[in-house]
Amino acid sequence: MMDDLALLGFGPDGWAPLLLKGCVLTLAVSATSMAIGTVLGVLLAWARLKGPRWLRRTALVYGVVLRGVPELLVILLLYFGLPSLILSLSETFGWDAPGLPPPFLVGSLSVGLVSAAYQAEIFRGGVGAIPRGQFEAARAMGFGDLLCFHRIVLPQVARVVLPALGNVWQFNLKDSALIAVTGLSELMRTSLVAAGSTRHPFLFFGLAMALYLVLTTLSSTAFHYGGRYSNRWDRG
Amino acid sequence: MEEHLTFIGSVTAQLVRAVPVTLLILAVSGVCATALATGLTAMSVARSPLARLIQRTWTFLFRGTPLILQIFMIYYGFAMIPWIRHGMLWTAFRDPVFCTCLAMTCCCSAYIAEIFRGALAAVPRGEIEAGRACGMTGFMLLRRVIAPSLIRIALPSYSNEIIMMTKSTSLASTITVLDITGVAQQVIAHSYRTLEVFCAAAALYLLINAGLSALLAALERRLDVDRAVPSISVPPVVEPLS
Numbered sequence: 001m002m003d004d005l006a007l008l009g010f011g012p013d014g015w016a017p018l019l020l021k022g023c024v025l026t027l028a029v030s031a032t033s034m035a036i037g038t039v040l041g042v043l044l045a046w047a048r049l050k051g052p053r054w055l056r057r058t059a060l061v062y063g064v065v066l067r068g069v070p071e072l073l074v075i076l077l078l079y080f081g082l083p084s085l086i087l088s089l090s091e092t093f094g095w096d097a098p099g100l101p102p103p104f105l106v107g108s109l110s111v112g113l114v115s116a117a118y119q120a121e122i123f124r125g126g127v128g129a130i131p132r133g134q135f136e137a138a139r140a141m142g143f144g145d146l147l148c149f150h151r152i153v154l155p156q157v158a159r160v161v162l163p164a165l166g167n168v169w170q171f172n173l174k175d176s177a178l179i180a181v182t183g184l185s186e187l188m189r190t191s192l193v194a195a196g197s198t199r200h201p202f203l204f205f206g207l208a209m210a211l212y213l214v215l216t217t218l219s220s221t222a223f224h225y226g227g228r229y230s231n232r233w234d235r236g
Numbered sequence: 237m238e239e240h241l242t243f244i245g246s247v248t249a250q251l252v253r254a255v256p257v258t259l260l261i262l263a264v265s266g267v268c269a270t271a272l273a274t275g276l277t278a279m280s281v282a283r284s285p286l287a288r289l290i291q292r293t294w295t296f297l298f299r300g301t302p303l304i305l306q307i308f309m310i311y312y313g314f315a316m317i318p319w320i321r322h323g324m325l326w327t328a329f330r331d332p333v334f335c336t337c338l339a340m341t342c343c344c345s346a347y348i349a350e351i352f353r354g355a356l357a358a359v360p361r362g363e364i365e366a367g368r369a370c371g372m373t374g375f376m377l378l379r380r381v382i383a384p385s386l387i388r389i390a391l392p393s394y395s396n397e398i399i400m401m402t403k404s405t406s407l408a409s410t411i412t413v414l415d416i417t418g419v420a421q422q423v424i425a426h427s428y429r430t431l432e433v434f435c436a437a438a439a440l441y442l443l444i445n446a447g448l449s450a451l452l453a454a455l456e457r458r459l460d461v462d463r464a465v466p467s468i469s470v471p472p473v474v475e476p477l478s
Contacts, residue, residue, distance in 0.1 A: 064442075065438070065442065068403075068445040069438045069441050069442060070406035070417065071404040071439055072406045072407060072409070072417060073420075073434060073438055076417075076421070076430075076434060077430065077434040077435075080424065080434075081431045081434060084431070085431070091356075170299075174301070175302075177304050177305060178304055178407075180304070181410065188304065195308075199316075200318055201308070201309075201312040201313045202309070202314070202317065205312070206309070206313070207307065208305055209301045209306075212302060213297070213303045216299075217300065
């Protein structure tokens with residue numbers, strides 16, 4: 001029992017510093033992929049709603065494929081496929097080989113690409129929830145596209161979309177555990193290494209579960225208060 | 237080009253042979269998770285506070301942690317518990333397919349139970365009261381009034397969850413199961429050709445998901461009584477003479 005505590009502590013044999021570092025890395029990867037997903041998701045939603053026909057089709061196919069293929073497969077494809085793609089590209093164009101892309105970037109990009117497909121659907125629904133009359137009123141007032149987006153679309157969509165984005169964030173957080181297969185030492189990978197080298201898998205996986213619970217609970221609380229704050233004028 | 241196509245053909249043939257493993261995991265965990273979710277939903281509206289607490293804890297635990305961690309916990313972690321390692325259960329727990337099914341059953345039951353719970357709350361109260369007024373109790377009320385509404389309300393979200401489960405089966409490959417993803421990784425280890433193999437695997441998953449969602453959409457249409465042609469003619473309402 002005392003040995004177990006020493007393994008979990010901050011001492012020379014303790015894994016606590018590494019596990020905490022893993023937590024931070026998990027949060028960083030999730031946040032990066034969430035940001036990638038939001039930017040790409042907005043573009044995809046715009047393409048679906050306003051784009052020319054071929055772009056609309058492309059965005060639709062993107063959504064169907066990225067939401068229908070396992071996340072693990074996307075991560076593996078990018079992690080193993082991207083280097084060879086970069087290599088062949090640099091060969092054809094005669095650049096110097098840029099070396100392997102860092103696992104952090106590949107991991108957050110792959111989770112972000114999947115996240116974008118889900119976020120695009122959410123943003124599309126959010127824009128759909130705005131009454132059409134408001135767009136017509138904005139046009140009648142002489143608003144341009146950008147002003148209309150800034151004054152009419154953004155404030156309302158941001159509010160409607162927040163709870164759904166909270167859900168996507170939870171999925172991102174849990175999907176980030178899959179990046180462990182690329183060897184990035186986030187929480188999942190660290191607990192795997194710890195379990196392997198100390199031969200106490202039950203202990204370390206249990207601890208990792210507890211840490212993930214802390215992360216998900218904290219972030220759902222944050223989204224709850226964020227939602228209350230953004231709807232503060234709504235309550236009669 | 238010729239060589240390319242024959243390679244993709246042979247890879248696809250190899251991957252197709254792994255489809256039954258993926259479908260087996262999906263079917264077993266899908267059926268078990270749905271059954272367990274029904275129980276959890278019943279617990280969520282039970283009178284006993286203990287039952288409600290168990291349901292809430294279950295949901296919190298399995299929705300708050302990544303499925304891959306749950307799979308590793310069951311496959312590697314539980315093997316360290318002496319009474320599992322040296323007991324009757326060891327034959328089951330040393331089988332990675334069983335461990336995947338168990339983890340997916342626990343995890344997905346928590347998600348499905350939340351869907352059922354939401355649908356149960358959306359069943360119109362008046363229907364239940366009307367059923368009670370007609371003298372229905374317990375099981376008959378559930379079978380004739382609650383379940384038909386609940387299934388129709390829950391079906392779209394339930395279909396989504398089934399698609400999610402199909403994608404989750406790929407995690408079995410991380411504990412040595414040779415499902416579609418597992419075989420794909422094996423082929424890559426021999427051939428070093430990542431792009432073609434993963435794209436073929438992705439196409440198979442898309443095909444499975446397209447089939448499943450078509451099936452569930454057909455079920456949804458069939459159950460949609462509002463759009464179906466009425467089989468009995470309703471007599472027009474006659475205004476009472478005043």
